[in-house]
Amino acid sequence: MATFLYKLGRLAFRRRYFVALIWVALLMLAGIGAFTAPAAGSTSFSIPGTEAQKAFDLLEQRFPGASADGATGRMVFKAPEGEKMTDAANKATVAKTVRELGDGSEVVSVTDPFTTNAVSRDGRVAYASVRYDAPTMELKDATRDALEKSADEARDTGLTVDVGGDVLQAEPEAGGIGEAIGLALAAVVLVITLGSLVAAGLPLLTAIIGVAIGVSTIAALANALDLGDNTSTLAGMIGLAVGIDYALFIVSRYRGELADGRDREEAVGRATGTAGSAVVFAGLTVVIALAGLSVVGVPMLTNMGLAAAGTVVIAVLIALTMIPALLGYAGRKIRPAGEKRKKPLDKEASEPSKPNLGVRWASFVIRRPVAVLLLGVVGLGAVALPVSQLELGLPDDGSQPTSTTQRRAYDLLSDGFGPGFNGPLMIVVDAKNSDDPKAAATSVADGIKGLKDVVTVTPATFNKAGDTATITVIPDSKPSSVQTEDLVHAIRDDIASKADADVLVTGTTAMNIDFSQKLTDALIPYLALVVGLAFLLLIVVFRSILVPLKAALGFLLSVLAALGAVVAVFQWGWLGGLLGVEETGPIMSMMPIFMVGVVFGLAMDYEVFLVTRMREAYVHGESPSEAIVTGFRHSARVVVAAAVIMMAVFGGFISSGESMIKMIGFGLAIAVFFDAFVVRMAIVPAVLALLGHRAWWLPKWLDRALPAVDVEGESLRAPAEKNTDPDEERELVRV
Numbered sequence: 028m029a030t031f032l033y034k035l036g037r038l039a040f041r042r043r044y045f046v047a048l049i050w051v052a053l054l055m056l057a058g059i060g061a062f063t064a065p066a067a068g069s070t071s072f073s074i075p076g077t078e079a080q081k082a083f084d085l086l087e088q089r090f091p092g093a094s095a096d097g098a099t100g101r102m103v104f105k106a107p108e109g110e111k112m113t114d115a116a117n118k119a120t121v122a123k124t125v126r127e128l129g130d131g132s133e134v135v136s137v138t139d140p141f142t143t144n145a146v147s148r149d150g151r152v153a154y155a156s157v158r159y160d161a162p163t164m165e166l167k168d169a170t171r172d173a174l175e176k177s178a179d180e181a182r183d184t185g186l187t188v189d190v191g192g193d194v195l196q197a198e199p200e201a202g203g204i205g206e207a208i209g210l211a212l213a214a215v216v217l218v219i220t221l222g223s224l225v226a227a228g229l230p231l232l233t234a235i236i237g238v239a240i241g242v243s244t245i246a247a248l249a250n251a252l253d254l255g256d257n258t259s260t261l262a263g264m265i266g267l268a269v270g271i272d273y274a275l276f277i278v279s280r281y282r283g284e285l286a287d288g289r290d291r292e293e294a295v296g297r298a299t300g301t302a303g304s305a306v307v308f309a310g311l312t313v314v315i316a317l318a319g320l321s322v323v324g325v326p327m328l329t330n331m332g333l334a335a336a337g338t339v340v341i342a343v344l345i346a347l348t349m350i351p352a353l354l355g356y357a358g359r360k361i362r363p364a365g366e367k368r369k370k371p372l373d374k375e376a377s378e379p380s381k382p383n384l385g386v387r388w389a390s391f392v393i394r395r396p397v398a399v400l401l402l403g404v405v406g407l408g409a410v411a412l413p414v415s416q417l418e419l420g421l422p423d424d425g426s427q428p429t430s431t432t433q434r435r436a437y438d439l440l441s442d443g444f445g446p447g448f449n450g451p452l453m454i455v456v457d458a459k460n461s462d463d464p465k466a467a468a469t470s471v472a473d474g475i476k477g478l479k480d481v482v483t484v485t486p487a488t489f490n491k492a493g494d495t496a497t498i499t500v501i502p503d504s505k506p507s508s509v510q511t512e513d514l515v516h517a518i519r520d521d522i523a524s525k526a527d528a529d530v531l532v533t534g535t536t537a538m539n540i541d542f543s544q545k546l547t548d549a550l551i552p553y554l555a556l557v558v559g560l561a562f563l564l565l566i567v568v569f570r571s572i573l574v575p576l577k578a579a580l581g582f583l584l585s586v587l588a589a590l591g592a593v594v595a596v597f598q599w600g601w602l603g604g605l606l607g608v609e610e611t612g613p614i615m616s617m618m619p620i621f622m623v624g625v626v627f628g629l630a631m632d633y634e635v636f637l638v639t640r641m642r643e644a645y646v647h648g649e650s651p652s653e654a655i656v657t658g659f660r661h662s663a664r665v666v667v668a669a670a671v672i673m674m675a676v677f678g679g680f681i682s683s684g685e686s687m688i689k690m691i692g693f694g695l696a697i698a699v700f701f702d703a704f705v706v707r708m709a710i711v712p713a714v715l716a717l718l719g720h721r722a723w724w725l726p727k728w729l730d731r732a733l734p735a736v737d738v739e740g741e742s743l744r745a746p747a748e749k750n751t752d753p754d755e756e757r758e759l760v761r762v
Contacts, residue, residue: 450506
């Protein structure tokens with residue numbers, strides 16, 4: 028591996044014009060593809076194998092033309108203080124609004140609140156339901172404009188008017204200013220770490236190019252592969268973070284090779300052969316973790332994982348080829364590591380007079396490994412305690428900022444009709460094989476009325492064939508509550524088992540419950556698959572059993588602590604005001620499995636970059652303690668810088684108005700903090716110090732069976748030690 032990458036790095040250095048041309052051409056092709064591709068349609072959200080999805084599919088079959096997947100909206104009216112919606116003037120305003128809404132070209136139906144009894148008991152709140160024949164993301168702009176215009180005209184009469192439902196659902200917004208600040212912080216860290224604007228600019232430039240290619244490719248394929256907007260956001264978030272880090276490690280190693288007195292081409296080759304090998308295996312762990320999301324069985328999550336994995340692959344390829352090429356362009360503008368003024372002729376004179384911070388920290392940990400280990404494990408364990416109270420769900424309009432009309436409509440409906448009104452359950456009664464379909468549906472409705480936490484049960488509505496009915500149930504609790512989830516299970520377990528028909532529960536609330544359950548059920552198999560594959564990969568890299576095992580256990584600590592922090596902030600509200608969390612509630616159901624995948628990949632990045640340098644020193648004859656110090660001397664500063672950069676990039680997404688993106692950004696940022704600064708910087712050296720030589724033990728039979736990948740660059744030492752002639756070495760590279 029190291030020899031191949033060594034040759035690749037030198038080749039890219041010498042043929043830099045050709046390499047740069049290839050990447051520019053790929054960027055242009057991806058951009059053209061994104062620009063000319065048909066606009067992405069509505070992203071289907073399906074959860075194969077769940078009861079809610081089966082009921083939804085049955086509705087499309089038995090109620091043709093009902094536009095089951097069409098957008099919906101609720102226009103909510105509230106009368107001024109001292110008035111009621113039943114007053115003549117207010118009633119006239121609502122009637123006019125309903126007529127205007129019904130004239131829309133994509134409108135299927137509009138309900139009049141005064142004929143459907145959609146007026147609150149105190150008479151102050153009413154709503155009109157609107158159904159459209161097109162999915163949310165396929166609605167014409169004119170349709171949304173007409174809806175908002177009607178709402179504005181109704182407001183002009185003195186009513187409070189807001190619109191809920193998915194009709195106004197916008198594309199997820201990114202962090203905007205927050206992302207820019209994150210990139211700016213990353214740039215500052217790079218300048219401090221690498222010592223020059225040119226050196227700092229290379230990782231930023233290559234990461235941006237890689238993300239641009241990846242996101243443009245996703246946009247080009249979005250319509251064909253049903254890729255949603257969150258797919259691009261996730262791919263951009265992950266691609267930018269790992270792209271900067273991978274380039275940083277190679278540039279940093281390049282400066283170190285220059286400091287050892289090697290010429291620039293040789294330094295590029297060795298940096299690519301050693302740090303590049305670590306980049307390849309670190310990238311593989313991220314790809315395994317992201318692509319492994321496919322095992323969950325949710326198409327949306329599969330698409331997100333594969334798209335992000337593809338962006339990581341691009342980041343690895345760019346780091347291995349474009350970085351060496353750009354280093355050739357930069358020439359002497361990138362100085363050797365530690366060179367701040369003219370370098371003395373005597374190499375030893377240029378050595379720092381005192382150990383750097385990494386060496387001092389590693390020496391401290393080696394002297395007190397038990398204390399450091401206990402402090403790190405207990406501290407992360409304490410932060411992880413809130414995980415025991417984890418509640419899962421999916422965000423709805425109730426989690427939107429209070430400045431949005433969707434959130435205000437949600438609150439108006441909750442105040443006027445009860446919190447459960449925003450999450451109605453749809454009961455589908457498949458009575459095709461029943462002797463008396465109407466009696467079967469009536470029996471189901473009567474049984475549901477007797478359950479706890481039920482406010483309203485509507486009469487059954489049959490299709491034209493008379494073999495399938497729908498019943499709407501309004502719970503007493505809000506959609507994301509445990510009580511509503513218990514009600515869904517009660518209907519499925521108690522009512523369905525006694526009915527003379529097949530009874531299915533669906534609707535947005537039931538779909539969210541099933542989605543959360545499916546992700547929970549898939550978490551352990553997914554964790555076993557990803558950790559198992561990565562464990563095998565790390566055995567090959569480190570030629571050890573205990574080091575990969577320690578890496579996996581450390582990851583579990585960091586991800587549990589990160590989830591605990593997410594629960595404390597987004598579910599309990601701790602520091603919520605500081606982070607812009609306006610509404611607490613259940614944690615997004617995909618968060619645990621998503622964090623397991625992404626954080627595991629990123630955690631293994633730091634493990635590979637830090638421990639491979641220790642392994643390199645160990646195989647070159649240093650004692651276990653000396654190898655730990657050497658690894659920290661050369662890698663600690665860069666690993667810390669990489670972690671700060673990742674935290675800055677992920678932290679930029681916390682400013683997003685989209686609750687899901689905000690939660691993901693915070694979760695990944697805090698996970699990187701825990702893993703890099705507590706697990707990799709403290710727990711890892713403490714464990715290695717306690718294990719000593721045993722850390723690098725591997726059964727001889729397994730050592731013989733494993734492929735030799737030479738991540739440490741042992742094969743690269745021979746040419747230098749033999750003083751191979753540069754011309755002969757170039758000829759070898761050509762071969």
